[in-house]
Amino acid sequence: xxxxxxxxxxxxxxxxxxxxxxxxxxxxxxxxxxxxxxxxxxxxxxxxxxxxxxxxxxxxxxxxxxxxxxxxxxxxxxxxxxxxxxxxxxxxxxxxxxxxxxxxxxxxxxxxxxxxxxxxxxxxxxxxxxxxxxxxxxxxxxxxxxxxxxxxxxxxxxxxxxxxxxxxxxxxxxxxxxxxxxxxxxxxxxxxxxxxxxxxxxxxxxxxxxxxxxxxxxxxxxxxxxxxxxxxxxxxxxxxxxxxxxxxxxxxxxxx
Amino acid sequence: xxxxxxxxxxxxxxxxxxxxxxxxxxxxxxxxxxxxxxxxxxxxxxxxxxxxxxxxxxxxxxxxxxxxxxxxxxxxxxxxxxxxxxxxxxxxxxxxxxxxxxxxxxxxxxxxxxxxxxxxxxxxxxxxxxxxxxxxxxxxxxxxxxxxxxxxxxxxxxxxxxxxxxxxxxxxxxxxxxxxxxxxxxxxxxxxxxxxxxxxxxxxxxxxxxxxxxxxxxxxxxxxxxxxxxxxxxxxxxxxxxxxxxxxxxxxxxxxxxxxxxxxxxxxxxxxxxxxxxxxxxxxxxxxx
Amino acid sequence: xxxxxxxxxxxxxxxxxxxxxxxxxxxxxxxxxxxxxxxxxxxxxxxxxxxxxxxxxxxxxxxxxxxxxxxxxxxxxxxxxxxxxxxxxxxxxxxxxxxxxxxxxxxxxxxxxxxxxxxxxxxxxxxxxxxxxxxxxxxxxxxxxxxxxxxxxxxxxxxxxxxxxxxxxxxxxxxxxxxxxxxxxxxxxxxxxxxxxxxxxxxxxxxxxxxxxxxxxxxxxxxxxxxxxxxxxxxxxxxxxxxxxxxxxxxxxxxxxxxxxxxxxxxxxxxxxxxxxxxxxxxxxxxxxxxxxxxxxxxxxxxxxxxxxxxxxxxxxxxxxxxxxxxxxxxxxxxx
Numbered sequence: 001x002x003x004x005x006x007x008x009x010x011x012x013x014x015x016x017x018x019x020x021x022x023x024x025x026x027x028x029x030x031x032x033x034x035x036x037x038x039x040x041x042x043x044x045x046x047x048x049x050x051x052x053x054x055x056x057x058x059x060x061x062x063x064x065x066x067x068x069x070x071x072x073x074x075x076x077x078x079x080x081x082x083x084x085x086x087x088x089x090x091x092x093x094x095x096x097x098x099x100x101x102x103x104x105x106x107x108x109x110x111x112x113x114x115x116x117x118x119x120x121x122x123x124x125x126x127x128x129x130x131x132x133x134x135x136x137x138x139x140x141x142x143x144x145x146x147x148x149x150x151x152x153x154x155x156x157x158x159x160x161x162x163x164x165x166x167x168x169x170x171x172x173x174x175x176x177x178x179x180x181x182x183x184x185x186x187x188x189x190x191x192x193x194x195x196x197x198x199x200x201x202x203x204x205x206x207x208x209x210x211x212x213x214x215x216x217x218x219x220x221x222x223x224x225x226x227x228x229x230x231x232x233x234x235x236x237x238x239x240x241x242x243x244x245x246x247x248x249x250x251x252x253x254x255x256x
Numbered sequence: 257x258x259x260x261x262x263x264x265x266x267x268x269x270x271x272x273x274x275x276x277x278x279x280x281x282x283x284x285x286x287x288x289x290x291x292x293x294x295x296x297x298x299x300x301x302x303x304x305x306x307x308x309x310x311x312x313x314x315x316x317x318x319x320x321x322x323x324x325x326x327x328x329x330x331x332x333x334x335x336x337x338x339x340x341x342x343x344x345x346x347x348x349x350x351x352x353x354x355x356x357x358x359x360x361x362x363x364x365x366x367x368x369x370x371x372x373x374x375x376x377x378x379x380x381x382x383x384x385x386x387x388x389x390x391x392x393x394x395x396x397x398x399x400x401x402x403x404x405x406x407x408x409x410x411x412x413x414x415x416x417x418x419x420x421x422x423x424x425x426x427x428x429x430x431x432x433x434x435x436x437x438x439x440x441x442x443x444x445x446x447x448x449x450x451x452x453x454x455x456x457x458x459x460x461x462x463x464x465x466x467x468x469x470x471x472x473x474x475x476x477x478x479x480x481x482x483x484x485x486x487x488x489x490x491x492x493x494x495x496x497x498x499x500x501x502x503x504x505x506x507x508x509x510x511x512x513x514x515x516x517x518x519x520x521x522x523x524x525x526x527x528x529x530x531x532x533x534x535x536x537x538x539x540x541x542x543x544x545x
Numbered sequence: 546x547x548x549x550x551x552x553x554x555x556x557x558x559x560x561x562x563x564x565x566x567x568x569x570x571x572x573x574x575x576x577x578x579x580x581x582x583x584x585x586x587x588x589x590x591x592x593x594x595x596x597x598x599x600x601x602x603x604x605x606x607x608x609x610x611x612x613x614x615x616x617x618x619x620x621x622x623x624x625x626x627x628x629x630x631x632x633x634x635x636x637x638x639x640x641x642x643x644x645x646x647x648x649x650x651x652x653x654x655x656x657x658x659x660x661x662x663x664x665x666x667x668x669x670x671x672x673x674x675x676x677x678x679x680x681x682x683x684x685x686x687x688x689x690x691x692x693x694x695x696x697x698x699x700x701x702x703x704x705x706x707x708x709x710x711x712x713x714x715x716x717x718x719x720x721x722x723x724x725x726x727x728x729x730x731x732x733x734x735x736x737x738x739x740x741x742x743x744x745x746x747x748x749x750x751x752x753x754x755x756x757x758x759x760x761x762x763x764x765x766x767x768x769x770x771x772x773x774x775x776x777x778x779x780x781x782x783x784x785x786x787x788x789x790x791x792x793x794x795x796x797x798x799x800x801x802x803x804x805x806x807x808x809x810x811x812x813x814x815x816x817x818x819x820x821x822x823x824x825x826x827x828x829x830x831x832x833x834x835x836x837x838x839x840x841x842x843x844x845x846x847x848x849x850x851x852x853x854x855x856x857x858x859x860x861x862x863x864x865x866x867x868x869x870x871x872x873x874x875x876x877x878x879x880x881x
Contacts, residue, residue, distance in 0.1 A: 073751075075746045075749050075750055075751045075752065078748060083747060083748060083749070090741060090743070092740040092745075094736075094740055095733075095736060095740065103734065104748045106745075106748055107749035111729065111730035111733075111734060116725065116726060116729030116731050116732075117725045117729070121729070121730070164748060165747075165748070340842060344846070347849075349600060350849065352657070353799055353841060354841065354845045356838075357837070357838040358838060359838065360834040360838030360841070361835050361839060364831075364832060364833075364834040364838065367831070367834075368832070368835075479665060482662070483662075515673075517669050517672055521669045521673070524666045527658075527662050528666075531650070531655055531662075532647045532650050
């Protein structure tokens with residue numbers, strides 16, 4: 001549990017004059033569920049977008065297994081083993097549930113137009129389909145494989161989002177606010193899905209605004225405030241950290 | 257050589273004057289409605305044909321014809337908003353396709369009414385200001401330049417000083433935020449389409465005695481207007497004016513010293529280059545696509 | 546599931562109709578049939594391009610690239626016509642490949658305008674350079690398809706019927722290829738790129754490469770349709786491939802719908818019938834742009850999913866019990 005899989009060092013991300021992320025460093029260990037939390041506007045999502053290749057950082061690096069991945073395009077980051085999900089229910093909502101997951105198999109069964117025309121890719125197609133169905137089974141979505149993804153209930157849509165990422169067999173999964181808008185029941189089933197994923201050897205990095213939801217599942221938590229690192233440690237340490245309490249109360253006061 | 261340059265400069269200023277009128281209207285409509293009006297060149301064409309009908313055919317005063325063009329084409333703009341762009345508000349591609357459909361309708365109507373041949377509009381004035389032996393400025397061209405400055409200044413004042421102008425600029429920046437502030441997007445869209453149409457119409461009316469009027473004259477105009485608004489930045493009225501001037505000079509100079517087709521190619525290549533390097537345009541900041 | 550034999554039967558019936566069709570038509574209608582066949586390839590290739598969600602305004606010009614290239618290869622190098630048609634298609638694909646570098650730095654509205662500008666530049670080149678493009682008058686006396694015999698059948702390709710059979714086979718094969726592509730994982734990825742390009746990219750899809758792929762393949766088929774046209778009418782010039790043709794392609798596509806491969810084909814056939822039968826019959830050909838424009842607006846406003854949505858509803862009603870899902874899968878008109 002001590003190998004540093006993902007390392008963020010001295011990361012800066014500026015938009016115009018505004019520093020959304022300011023000199024941030026932290027490391028994610030292999031096999032952990034690692035949370036990044038902080039009040040609104042703390043720069044969590046920006047950090048996330050930099051790691052996943054959505055943004056190029058202004059300064060600093062992100063390394064996966066020692067290889068620098070910051071500045072790569074999103075699909076290149078994905079090909080190295082980091083697959084992300086999106087806030088809300090970002091899915092291919094017009095396509096069927098099965099087709100959604102089939103898109104996720106892209107990394108492992110790279111399509112080829114000539115093979116597709118001639119029909120030489122039938123082994124790959126069959127394997128991709130089997131893998132997709134297996135993944136849908138894992139997430140309890142198999143019986144809805146033929147439904148239009150946009151027609152699924154909210155909780156199932158979130159699970160499908162995870163399934164698309166999962167079927168790509170990533171080493172690290174980045175989850176962007178997976179608990180937002182969920183009722184307690186959905187939150188519980190989402191949490192057990194995450195434990196299942198971790199038991200399958202996937203390292204998970206979660207960005208979450210809601211501090212309580214995350215305390216129960218994370219092994220390690222990094223707290224950000226105003227783009228900077230505020231604290232890091234185990235959930236019980238974080239809960240008692242005065243700086244963290246102050247940051248959350250302070251922002252609550254601002255909002256109120 | 258100096259005289260040739262001076263004459264080229266005058267020609268360019270004239271071209272910049274009517275291009276600005278067209279491009280500013282197109283940018284305004286795009287900013288407020290979020291739709292690219294492919295029929296904008298045909299609004300220019302309709303403006304010219306209003307002059308053909310009222311001034312050339314019915315022998316009414318030219319000023320009356322120009323005023324009629326302004327109002328009539330503005331009304332056509334409102335018609336477009338009511339029948340197409342309004343119902344298709346959240347479908348920019350649909351709006352564009354519908355505007356192409358409208359373009360065909362306008363061309364067909366004009367072809368049936370007036371025929372496809374070139375119309376000759378008799379000159380309003382034959383007067384020419386002779387600056388030197390080889391540098392001349394026809395008064396009609398001077399009128400285009402002056403009218404363009406006047407109308408664009410009026411628009412500028414309207415946008416800066418009036419309540420409508422404020423609402424118009426607000427909705428061009430962010431439609432959703434504007435509607436949250438209680439601005440009626442429908443009313444603003446109608447006003448924007450009227451202004452856009454009226455400017456294109458007056459440009460057509462002013463240039464009608466100087467160019468060959470035919471049902472397909474909108475095509476080259478819309479191509480030039482696209483170049484101008486892309487180079488100027490699709491969200492920026494000032495950018496459209498500056499880009500019109502820049503484009504008119506580049507185009508006129510290349511046409512004079514080389515060849516008109518090359519000038520068109522250079523213009524389009526310039527636009528592609530801007531699209532590649534800085535899609536928000538040289539003067540624009542807003543990215544609305 | 547319908548039985549396999551039933552499906553084969555339907556295709557055989559369709560083939561028989563297509564074979565017999567020209568013999569029921571007058572000479573001028575046979576000529577129209579040839580153009581219709583070529584246009585079907587053009588519009589079907591346009592739909593392939595739109596699968597990834599980008600709508601181009603340069604497709605008609607790309608068709609022209611295939612036409613000019615194939616004409617020039619036969620004229621300048623004496624290449625055998627069918628071979629030069631394939632080379633023409635490849636040239637169109639190659640030009641699309643080159644254009645894709647600047648164009649796919651743009652999206653949406655900018656792509657639309659950029660593709661329009663790129664097409665106009667190509668057209669201006671044809672106009673400007675007499676050598677080798679022939680300037681505004683274009684290229685004339687393009688080699689026709691050489692005659693040949695198969696067993697007892699003789700094909701004289703000046704005859705519209707012969708050329709119709711030839712182009713129907715070429716177009717049919719092309720449609721089959723496009724259908725294969727769309728039904729494959731590549732096609733699925735095209736759809737994914739269209740619906741959520743960010744999510745597709747996050748799962749490892751090189752979005753730009755796929756957009757380019759769709760653009761290049763579609764352009765190849767458009768170039769092939771241009772080559773078919775060039776060797777039939779024997780002359781090409783820049784005005785054939787102008788904005789008006791592009792508008793027709795858009796109209797066929799919008800009116801037919803883009804959810805299925807047959808949607809734009811239906812649109813093309815329906816408008817050709819309107820055009821050639823209704824308008825010509827009543828002597829209203831002059832009003833063609835008017836009718837096209839009106840149909841375009843009306844269909845965008847009132848039938849946003851195109852004629853195919855009516856066909857889909859009909860099919861669903863006929864076989865509401867057990868038609869396989871793929872037939873009924875809908876894809877909304879992009880941008881709506």
